[in-house]
Amino acid sequence: MVTNAASFGRSGVHDFIMLRASAVILASYAVFLVVFAAVSSPLTYDVWHGLFTALPMKVFTLLALIALLIHAWIGVWQVLTDYVKNVSLRGVLQFVFVVTAFAYLAAGILIVWGV
């Protein structure tokens, strides 16, 4: 039974698993990018551009943005349900944050598409 329409998953267990699964993807992506930038310092356009022409990197980037959508959705839900007691305001804020995360995904698809 759906008890809360604003949460990401259909149950607390689903949210619990999805939050951690998305966290693992986001952590891998963040560590990879920081290490890559640190190792290839000073970073040149050719090296940076070359990285993002590779299909696996495009897929990895989009995976990270999908994981971000899920992770942010659940995280924002947890924060808002704790601090914002007014239901209408909470609904509006949840909407704004989830739409923002969707916009990030759309922007990410368009950015890596043409590289």
Added chain:
Amino acid sequence: MELSEQNVKKQRPVHLDLQTIRFPAAAIASILHRITGVIMLFAVGILLWLLNASLQSAESFNHLQSLLDSFVMKFILWGILTALGYHLLGGLRHLVMDTGRWEELASGKASAKAVFVLAIVFSVLAGVWVW
């Protein structure tokens, strides 16, 4: 009178001295995890703008690098890296706690403090890197 009512009506000491009340380390770890998470939700917008500009052409890449010479841009980048580092370390702590470890008062406190120290170390390293 029931036993539970007796317990509730008993005179209990009230401690509301704001000068001496302190958040425990685990509570600070929790609220910082939330704050850095929300910060990074906004930060991803900046990072996507940077990614877009950095991949468009060699000229826009070079223009971006000259933008990153300014103190404000360096500070923003350092702030994002610091928030990322803390959130990542705090998240790893949570994953360990999911396995049943670090759940006692002493170990929870110690792991929270360890995360603070490591996050500060990472933040300093990020600062050295950016500047």
